[in-house]
Amino acid sequence: MTLFKQIALTVSLITITLLSSVMYVNYQSTKTDIIDTLYQTAVNNISTLSTKIADASEDNAIIASTIDSEFDSGYYNKISFESNLNNFKYTQIDHEKPENIPNWFIKITNLNIEPITIDVTNGWSILGKLTVIADKNIAYNSLYKVFINLIYLFIIYVSISLTLLYIIIHFILKPLKSIQNQAESIVNNEFVIQKKIPFTVEFKDVVKAMNTMVKKVEEIFIQSTKVAKENKELLYIDPTTKLYNRRYLMLKILDTIKLENKLGGGSAILIRLDGAEILNTKLGRQKVDNIFLQLANIFKESTNNIFHNLIARINATEFILILPNFTKEQSSIISNTINSKFNQILNEQQINSKNIYLTIAIYQYNSNITIKNLLTHLDSAIDIAKAKEDSNLHIYKDSIDHEVLAKEQWREIIDEAMNNNNFVLRTWKCINTNKNTLNHNVITFTIKHNNINFMYGDFMPPTISLGLVSSMYILVLEKILKTKQFYKSNVVFRLSNEFLQDINSLNKLENLFDKFCKNNINLIFEVHNIVAINNIDVLKTYIKLFNKFNYKFAINSFTNESNDFNYLRVLKPIYLKSDCKFLFDQPSASINSINTLTNTLDIKLIATYVTSIDEINKLKHINIFDVQGPITDKLIKD
Numbered sequence: 001m002t003l004f005k006q007i008a009l010t011v012s013l014i015t016i017t018l019l020s021s022v023m024y025v026n027y028q029s030t031k032t033d034i035i036d037t038l039y040q041t042a043v044n045n046i047s048t049l050s051t052k053i054a055d056a057s058e059d060n061a062i063i064a065s066t067i068d069s070e071f072d073s074g075y076y077n078k079i080s081f082e083s084n085l086n087n088f089k090y091t092q093i094d095h096e097k098p099e100n101i102p103n104w105f106i107k108i109t110n111l112n113i114e115p116i117t118i119d120v121t122n123g124w125s126i127l128g129k130l131t132v133i134a135d136k137n138i139a140y141n142s143l144y145k146v147f148i149n150l151i152y153l154f155i156i157y158v159s160i161s162l163t164l165l166y167i168i169i170h171f172i173l174k175p176l177k178s179i180q181n182q183a184e185s186i187v188n189n190e191f192v193i194q195k196k197i198p199f200t201v202e203f204k205d206v207v208k209a210m211n212t213m214v215k216k217v218e219e220i221f222i223q224s225t226k227v228a229k230e231n232k233e234l235l236y237i238d239p240t241t242k243l244y245n246r247r248y249l250m251l252k253i254l255d256t257i258k259l260e261n262k263l264g265g266g267s268a269i270l271i272r273l274d275g276a277e278i279l280n281t282k283l284g285r286q287k288v289d290n291i292f293l294q295l296a297n298i299f300k301e302s303t304n305n306i307f308h309n310l311i312a313r314i315n316a317t318e319f320i321l322i323l324p325n326f327t328k329e330q331s332s333i334i335s336n337t338i339n340s341k342f343n344q345i346l347n348e349q350q351i352n353s354k355n356i357y358l359t360i361a362i363y364q365y366n367s368n369i370t371i372k373n374l375l376t377h378l379d380s381a382i383d384i385a386k387a388k389e390d391s392n393l394h395i396y397k398d399s400i401d402h403e404v405l406a407k408e409q410w411r412e413i414i415d416e417a418m419n420n421n422n423f424v425l426r427t428w429k430c431i432n433t434n435k436n437t438l439n440h441n442v443i444t445f446t447i448k449h450n451n452i453n454f455m456y457g458d459f460m461p462p463t464i465s466l467g468l469v470s471s472m473y474i475l476v477l478e479k480i481l482k483t484k485q486f487y488k489s490n491v492v493f494r495l496s497n498e499f500l501q502d503i504n505s506l507n508k509l510e511n512l513f514d515k516f517c518k519n520n521i522n523l524i525f526e527v528h529n530i531v532a533i534n535n536i537d538v539l540k541t542y543i544k545l546f547n548k549f550n551y552k553f554a555i556n557s558f559t560n561e562s563n564d565f566n567y568l569r570v571l572k573p574i575y576l577k578s579d580c581k582f583l584f585d586q587p588s589a590s591i592n593s594i595n596t597l598t599n600t601l602d603i604k605l606i607a608t609y610v611t612s613i614d615e616i617n618k619l620k621h622i623n624i625f626d627v628q629g630p631i632t633d634k635l636i637k638d
Contacts, residue, residue, distance in 0.1 A: 264461025275356030
């Protein structure tokens with residue numbers, strides 16, 4: 001119960017109690033006055049009646065007539081006369097109940113009117129005794145009217161009092177709502193400063209304290225972001241070209257070439273600047289560095305529309321461009337554009353391009369290629385391009401091309417899988433190494449066709465090409481939600497960029513969640529860090545849907561790509577997953593800044609691709625205790 005409700009309820013009870021007490025006292029006072037009035041009237045009337053009876057002397061008929069006449073006046077409940085002379089006794093009693101008075105009121109009122117008895121005398125002789133009881137019905141009628149009026153007054157007073165109290169309490173506690181909103185914002189990793197300071201001393205102190213805390217937390221976040229950015233530049237950015245260096249390339253290249261797309265791979269371009277020594281001699285180091293910077297900008301401008309591209313300076317004169325979902329023909333066009341723009345730079349510097357030129361090698365890779373093979377093919381292609389006399393560009397070609405046949409085969413396999421639900425669920429464990437407990441299971445899936453299991457990375461490219469990603473994901477999610485093995489457990493499912501960009505995916509998900517929300521599976525949806533950075537607005541819509549069904553959101557493949565970490569504050573992932581090789585590559589200052597950043601936003605940091613106990617121990621030294629990788633299946637058995 002809220003503080004406002006507690007105070008309102010307490011004050012309301014006190015107010016009602018006080019008003020009830022006042023009304024009760026008022027009612028009892030009125031009751032006493034009415035009884036006293038009746039008694040006094042009866043006393044006055046009995047004297048008159050006594051005189052009339054005394055005048056009637058011993059005529060019993062006149063006495064009875066006198067009593068009847070007085071009784072009919074309606075002021076008495078009982079009149080009784082008992083003669084001492086001739087044993088004459090006469091009584092009149094009213095047995096009727098008061099009209100229009102509820103029985104419950106009569107019961108709770110329970111009027112007790114005392115009888116009045118006097119001696120009837122004639123001179124010094126006592127003729128008899130006269131007893132009267134005042135009419136209760138008069139009292140009941142009067143009291144009932146008073147009671148009804150008091151009830152109306154009570155309702156009016158209570159209504160007015162409670163309304164005024166509500167307004168007053170609401171006004172006094174109004175700053176508390178702002179404090180509550182600020183507290184909720186802090187829980188949601190939002191740094192909200194409350195500018196309006198309450199006048200109530202206690203509330204004022206709380207607001208000032210919370211504002212100070214928010215400022216400190218925000219300063220920590222900003223400082224951590226700044227340190228992370230500086231460490232990234234020191235570790236991974238080439239100071240001359242502002243491109244990534246070889247160190248970053250080796251950390252990210254595998255993640256980039258395995259990125260999901262309809263091509264199932266992409267193109268790699270290796271570019272070498274021949275004649276750099278001549279440039280240095282002719283222009284000097286500073287001007288040559290400026291040419292390298294201009295060349296790097298040409299790379300960026302030529303590829304800025306390519307999702308998740310990776311551009312790096314390998315050494316003094318060689319550059320590599322990894323372009324996912326790009327064919328060798330498209331890469332050839334980009335390469336010619338780069339070559340043409342570079343020649344323009346040389347012409348502006350009045351440099352002969354005969355001895356100073358770019359040598360370009362292109363290789364179209366598949367996502368299952370190894371880094372070693374990719375670089376070997378590029379080296380071979382660059383040597384061939386160098387040896388050419390008619391061109392400075394060479395495209396490496398694999399000896400066998402199964403593209404047309406593969407498309408037809410995949411169409412058949414995918415259609416059968418979706419029609420017959422031939423999906424096989426597989427899990428990877430994420431564990432906490434301190435407690436040796438399971439955090440969650442990451443779900444992936446394969447397709448079973450003719451007793452052969454096809455891996456996710458194999459069938460996803462043709463699935464994307466056919467536009468069936470959204471429908472396939474929904475079928476797999478439905479299978480997960482129906483699997484009793486996952487009930488009451490944490491299950492992670494990864495969403496691809498293609499799924500998020502499909503306009504039908506959101507409605508399909510909501511319908512699926514509505515249908516299976518009672519199955520009690522704790523779903524966590526992961527997306528790639530690059531996908532999160534480039535789809536903030538889209539993801540906010542999905543996260544709103546996840547929250548509606550108490551599902552969670554998280555990010556994988558975090559390698560500090562962005563210089564602005566506000567996207568983490570906006571999306572509020574429950575954890576970040578990062579390759580342990582990236583974490584081990586960070587100096588202590590960088591790890592501390594990442595840990596501070598995630599702790600500030602209440603985000604857990606999880607290491608992935610962990611293969612050994614030695615790596616687990618190294619991670620513990622940098623305060624990372626949640627891991628995922630081949631080693632986890634050995635540590636925790638099903």
